[in-house]
Amino acid sequence: MSVVLEHVGLRVGNDAVIDDVSLAFERGTMNVLLGPTLSGKTTLMRLMAGLDRPSTGRILVDGEDVAHVPVRRRSVAMVYQQFVNYPSLSVYENIASPLRVAGVGRAEIESRVAEAARVLRLEPFLRRLPAELSGGQQQRTAIARALVKRAALVLLDEPLANLDYKLREELREELPRLFAESGAILVYATTEPSEALLLGGRTATLWQGRVTQEGETPSLYRDPGNVDAARVFSDPPLNELPVVVAGGRARRSDGTPLPEAMIPSLPDGSYRIGFRVEHASVVEQDDVAASQGDVFPGTVSVTEISGSESFVHIDVGFAVWVCLVLGVHDWRPGARAAVSVDRDGIFVFAPDGSRLQPSVVRRLPHAATG
Amino acid sequence: MEKAINNRAWFFVLPVLVFVLFSSLVPLMTVINYSVQDTMGQNNFFFNGIAWFQNLLDPTTDIGGRFAAALVRNLLFSFVVLLIELPLGVGAALCIPRHGWKVGATLVLIALPLLIPYNVVGTIWQIFARADIGLLGYVLTHLGIAYNDTQDPTSAWATILVMDVWHWTGMVALLAYAGLKSIPDAFYQAARIDGAGRWSVFRNIELPKLQKVLVIAVLLRFMGSFMIYTEPSIVTGGGPGESTSFLSLDLVKIALGQVDLGNGAAMSLVYNLITLTICWVFFTVMTQLDRRKDV
Structure with missing residues (x-):
């Protein structure tokens, strides 16, 4: 699968929240959206997921415009900065929820949930409620929900921002590996240049709703094409x-x-x-x-x-x-x-x-x- | 470090002590006093032990029977009020718009009944419900419905219930709305991406997230309805017969109408104790449930 954004823009009132963004994502790749808060990372992800419709431009999945395909029929999974799980469902039911909605058979749900729980080391907690878990375990549950779906497009919106640093390092290493087998397109939003460098792949720097530069992560770091890209990709500041x-x-x-x-x-x-x-x-x-x-x-x-x-x-x-x-x-x-x-x-x-x-x-x- | 001890500091606490003394302690002691004494008139009181309480809690006595009947009315009323106002309030909260100028307009409309003094609410509904000149009573009568809140107990109950729903559902709605607003948008997005339907969003996200707010709403509405006085006293005066004589109305009749101070004092203490106990049980059970989840 490939996802292509062609001159995508989104206006809210008189503000261009996303301004003429063109990007291409290939199957099995890691893509980082790097930009400060309010630079448009989350909005761009919402557009890619189909939660919002662009006011200009097109989003093509395998060459087809998906403007009119509803969210539930797209193969998308998303993990957020907040730990988003169903509060009243057990960890098992949480992980199983996307499969139940999709009407997957009982036996298959069981094996897929078990597999996801094993990979994310959630097996001891399957009967618990999300509120009974630590932050890291809650986020791993949310990641398991995304993983079990085997979505073609996985959107990770600052998934590690609310975790302590030890867990962040662990999960940051694991995340790309977890999804690598599925051949999904991984899109990872972050505010931190060092995180982008650690993840590798390709990076697009965002500033005020525009993509200021896009390319292989290390070369983008070495060769910023403009002052905005250099500022976004420098911490401590340029x-x-x-x-x-x-x-x-x-x-x-x-x-x-x-x-x-x-x-x-x-x-x-x-x-x-x-x-x-x-x-x-x-x-x-x-x-x-x-x-x-x-x-x-x-x-x-x-x-x-x-x-x-x-x-x-x-x-x-x-x-x-x-x-x-x-x-x-x-x-x-x-x-x-x-x-x-x-x-x-x-x-x-x-x-x-x-x-x-x-x-x-x-x-x-x-x-x-x- | 050595602390300087200065007894003059007590003077700063004194106003509070005096205030508490006169606002709670003295009235409460007066009531307790009356509840254990009897009189032969001429302002001569003598100790009567717990006789008033024994009478009150024995349903075979005259006063005990009245008390038991009124207590059952109170419990039934509070139960029905919670049964109607909570789902209705949550339902209304779900319908309140989340953005734009409509938010303010809707919230003001919903809060309006909350701002009307109790006795005004009673007066409005007393006139509104009258079968001869009231809009509600007149329309119902002309629709062929046998409605008269001064003669028919069912009509009287219905009127008071509808009035309470009108008066207080807005509060439940406001509380629930505040709870709904605090749910991060990410939860709704996640549900949409999962393909979850409206019911599933309500059942699995909104309702669990509203739990804490709803505990408060249940507590407030229970206390409010269990202690209801002003509105029914104006609309029905406790009638027809004794059919809407709630504890508070009966208490006023006994203590102030019949100047039966012993019975009145015992009754108000037991009434108070029942309210406190029920609230304490509610609160303990609900927070305990909550704590078990938050481990």
């Missing part, structure tokens, strides 16, 4: 700096010249440069004079320590940039430090937000000299 180029010299918008050759030579105009945390490092006060390259002095405002790495937020006067440091570091707020920017990690965006591809941007000889 470090940004508006620059003005005049007469071959790049300056900040307040007129301060940038370090020599920090950015490639560009035609006159205004640009926005962006770089991720992994391309920004902290230089201690004493080493600033000795360090070469593009250094911006400032003061530490916050340090987020995650264990294996620390994110140091440094106020460089005109912006707060985030740097990545490996290991646990104890940078005190207010300490003087500087941000060193790795030139190879710089993205240059035109005023319209589109990215100037590295091939277009001529590098100055500094790259050769180091």
Whole structure:
């Protein structure tokens, strides 16, 4: 099966909630919809499920427009951020519910529910009510309900967002495997760039109801096509700096010249440069004079320590940039430090937000000299 | 750390103590006082033990028979009220629109009867039901239905029941509506994707999710209907005969009409105790059921 969205749009009142989205999904693939809250992920899924009808464009399943096929006749399963189960039915009955509605025979229901329960390790809880389970078990019940249906299109709407992190890691690994056998199209909505990278497959970044970029997940991360896609796919947020180029010299918008050759030579105009945390490092006060390259002095405002790495937020006067440091570091707020920017990690965006591809941007000889 | 002990702090609690004393304790003690004393007149009271209570709880005595009959009326009335108002209220809540300007309009309409003072409700229905000039009574009589709420006990009961349904179903509907609104949209979506029908959505999603709200509705409506006084006292005055003499009406007749203070006091205490007990049993059973599910 394939699902194709052709210029799909949805208007509610005067707002375009979904704006001209074109995407294609193939059988047996993992597809991530990555975007912040309210970027349209859930709405897009509702359209794909057939819960809402697009106001413009078409949704094709195996080449056929499905606008008039009611939800119940589509082969769709969905798992939500909230743990959605029938409160008064036992776990067994919950998992069996889609099969009962579909009129599947008794013996087959039993074997399919047993299989789903085994895979999701719900066997000890089959007689319990959902309210008697932990959050993780409730969500596994909801996933079992989706799995048992053997739907061709499985929509997972931030399914792990309400779980604690240990369970998330476990289920995140299991989910693609669980559905892989069925050959279903998996669509997984998330707000977290790291989750998209862990899931792999293909990713579409969403911003304000539009798909800003689409492609293989790792290459999308490496090569964001525009500033919106780069922002959506960066956590901690993308470090940004508006620059003005005049007469071959790049300056900040307040007129301060940038370090020599920090950015490639560009035609006159205004640009926005962006770089991720992994391309920004902290230089201690004493080493600033000795360090070469593009250094911006400032003061530490916050340090987020995650264990294996620390994110140091440094106020460089005109912006707060985030740097990545490996290991646990104890940078005190207010300490003087500087941000060193790795030139190879710089993205240059035109005023319209589109990215100037590295091939277009001529590098100055500094790259050769180091 | 050492705490400074300052006895002047008690002064701040004093107003509350005085208030509670005069609002509850003194009246309650007065009633208890009357319930264990008898009088020969001239404001001379003497201790009478539990004789009033013994009389009251013995259905073969005059007062005991009245009390038992009124209690049965009360229980029957509350039972029928719950039987009608809960399903009707939930049904109405399901019909209230969920979006747009119609929500406000419908809610105001539904809440309107709740805002009318009890005695006004009684007066409205007393006139509305009159067989000679009331719209309801007049229309029913002309349709050939033998209706007269001052002569026929069935008519009287029907009038009071319909009046209570009119007055209070809105509250059940509002509570149920609030409960329905709190169900996340994802549940309805999931049901649609599963292909579940309207009945199945109600039975498996809405009803279980409404359970907690309905416990409150049952409790409120039981207490309200079990203690009903104002409306029937205006509409039927407890008649015809004794047919709509609920406990509260009978109590007022005995204590204030006949100035039978001993019987009246014993009756109001037992009445109070019955209401408390039933509510406590309701509450315990229902929350216990709930706790078993929430483990």
